Amino acid sequence: MKPQDIIKEKSSLWIFGYGSLVWKPDFEHKRRKIGYIRGYKRRFWHGDDFHRGDKEKVRFAATPGTQVFPADSDPLGVRSCIFRCRLQYVVVKYEAFSCWLLSSYCRCFCSLQPARVVTLIADEEACTWGVAYEVTECQVEASLQYLNMREVVQGGYITEMVEFIPKDGHGSVLSLVYIATPDNPIYLGPASDGEIAAQIAICRGNTGHNIEYLVRLAEFMRHHCPEVEDEHLFSIETAVLNIFSNCRELRSNDRKSLLLEVI
């Protein structure tokens, strides 16, 4: 059933959020409930070149004064590193040859990629935790108009209806959810934790840094669903922390402040 058909029948609608919507709904709602949906896992597999990323390709030249931190290596021997230059961190991938170039000439180029944001991937065994918002009467149309622009036009997500189960297990409701599928042109698909983290570490868009997106989501899960294991989310958070762990200038000792300090 399409969302508009459901709206015709009801003066109230539930909208389930599992990404930025959990901490930043930005639409009026009557109430919210924390809970989960079954049959989907949350993954940082969608690209975003509007909210947390950029379409522009950037040429970057590292100068002799630039600090370089090793960040990641993968089985193909491609490595990435972080430059700290003029208060900006830039992740650059390089191979053995360009590594030599790097040390000889202290010069390198990179391009900014789209940010990494979450989508849902079908998986019978999995469930995804988040927040469902109830919108009623005139809030229904206003929220759908707002979310259509934010999630569909700017984000490339499509809508589905899923069963939402509140944390206490009672009163499940059908809810609207925004999902990005692999046929979307900015869908990025799977990558190693290190690669995803490297992308998150450098991307920034119209609404803020990609690190903020990750940190707010991880904080939501830690605070509201401490009993839930979200391995993908927390291992990417750890991978981003590892990228910056060599930087002695960072003073905060809790994960959230430490990561927010670098953006």
Ligand SMILES: N[C@@H](CCC(=O)N[C@@H](CS)C(=O)NCC(=O)O)C(=O)O
């Ligand atoms: N639709 C998802 C995730 C989608 C998501 O995070 N959307 C991005 C669009 S790329 C967004 O709205 N970002 C706003 C922001 O990061 O400020 C949700 O249920 O929260």
